[in-house]
Each structure stands twice: as C-alpha cells, then as structure tokens.
Amino acid sequence: MSISRPFELIRDLNDSKYLWKIAVRITDIWYVQLPPKPRHMEMILMDCKGDKIQVSVKRDDFNQWREHLIENKTYVMHNFNVVHNDLQFKACNHAYRMQFNVGTTIKDRDFPDIPQCKYEYKKFGDILAGNFQTDLLVGELFCFSLYISILTYLLIY
Structure with missing residues (x-):
C-alpha cells in the first residue's frame, strides 16, 4: 500500500512552504534572451481547475530542463520555489510565480482532466x-x- 500526498491546486500556491506537489499542463513555453545574460525559460502551467501560474527556469538549470519540458504535455512537479510575482509584466494574474531549483523533480504523467486551454474573456x-x-x-x-x-x-x- 502506497501513501501519497494529494495534489495541491495552483490557486493555493504561496511562499509559506517549500514542499509542493502539483499536477499541471504546460500551456505555453518560451525562451528569453536579454544580452549579455544567457537565455532562460519561462512557462505557463495550468491545473485541472484552469488556474495558471508563471514559471521561471533560470540559466543555471536551463540545459537540464529544456529537453524534458514540452508544451501541452502534463506532468507531476515537486519541490520548487514559490515567490511573489513582482515581474514588471506578468503573463498570469497569480500573486505568485514558481522557480525551479536544484531539488525540483518532474514526471511525465497523463492527466486527461487538465484542459488543453482555458480562455478568460473580459466583459x-x-x-x-x-x-x-x-x-x-x-x-x-x-x-x-x-x-x-x-x-x-x-x-x-
């Protein structure tokens, strides 16, 4: 018998702890190059409720992850940093954003209940x-x- 922690929702992510476990789909992925700095990767993740959060993969971890993360695929992600979303321009309205660190792990896993996309229309x-x-x-x-x-x-x- 295996006892596993339940998945947490993106809406619940905050900087109060370090051990998170989420099931997500990568809805968007892009690379940022701001010379003279090396490239880094940015992503948008979405969970089964349609909530989204922005993720940064810094230059030190870029090479480790770029081959393993594919847009529109679903994953289980563990152990990442959650920090205030203080970016000048935000890709999501979540108050926090995620950053991969040395302890971050990801596993390919099929989650058909996570939608391909979710539109958010303004009135x-x-x-x-x-x-x-x-x-x-x-x-x-x-x-x-x-x-x-x-x-x-x-x-x-």
Whole structure:
C-alpha cells in the first residue's frame, strides 16, 4: 500500500512552504534572451481547475530542463520555489510565480482532466470602464489595444 500526498491546486500556491506537489499542463513555453545574460525559460502551467501560474527556469538549470519540458504535455512537479510575482509584466494574474531549483523533480504523467486551454474573456463594459490590469500581458494587452481603438472610433465619429 502506497501513501501519497494529494495534489495541491495552483490557486493555493504561496511562499509559506517549500514542499509542493502539483499536477499541471504546460500551456505555453518560451525562451528569453536579454544580452549579455544567457537565455532562460519561462512557462505557463495550468491545473485541472484552469488556474495558471508563471514559471521561471533560470540559466543555471536551463540545459537540464529544456529537453524534458514540452508544451501541452502534463506532468507531476515537486519541490520548487514559490515567490511573489513582482515581474514588471506578468503573463498570469497569480500573486505568485514558481522557480525551479536544484531539488525540483518532474514526471511525465497523463492527466486527461487538465484542459488543453482555458480562455478568460473580459466583459466589454469592463474594457470601456478601464477595469483591467495594465501589467498583465496575456489577454489584457489585447484589451488595452481594443480600448484605445474604441475610444479613437468614438472620438472620430
């Protein structure tokens, strides 16, 4: 008989502890190169509830993980750092983000209950009223662009 810790949800991740176990899908993965620094990897993870969190894989761990992490695949992840999401521009609205460390482990595992994607639409009234995060890149950037287009249209006509 095997006793295993249950999976935690992304919405519950915070900096109060170091031992986390999550089941996630990588919904987006990209590489960042800011010369003269070496490249690092960024990802968006989503759990079975559709909650998302941004992940950074720093340059020291980049080579270890880049071949093992594939967009749209599901994984079990253990032992990573959870830090405040203090980035200038955020890819998720989660208050925290994850960072891989030396003790991080991942395992390929099929989780059909984790959706391929989840869309988060803004209400048109919220866009017109300016009720959106200006530092959120995914979706909100489009909303801001749409907001400016609507205002321009209303001023011209």
